[in-house]
Amino acid sequence: MQRKMSLEALARELASRAGADTTGRSSETVFGGHERTLRQTAIALTAGRSMSEHESPGDATLYVLQGRVRLTADGDSWDARTGDLLVIPEVRHGLEALEDSVILLTVAKA
Secondary structure, X not given: OXXXXXXXXXXXXXXXXXXXXXXXXXXXXXXXXXXXXXXXXXXXXXXXXXXXXXXOOEEEEEEEEEOEEEEEEOOEEEEEEOOOEEEEOOOOEEEEEOOXXXXXXXXXXX
């Protein structure tokens, strides 16, 4: 298991891959996975792309590595930009990239 990585370098790589992909998305698991309690995933979205509304699998946070995003849940919304951390509510929620963005999603499954 890798003990150190550059999230800035990973963000640049994922942003480049998202920009070249017709879906406007790219992601990579940074730590953990489905077999572990903790999972961290870096996700790149090009401007205007979104992650449609979905259930929350447990405690989760979203850290913006670059760009600007909007998290929506239960009729509320929160905008975040590079360096901001959002606690994701444990209800159905969605995410939209307001500009080319890369986030680090951390989820701890119950």
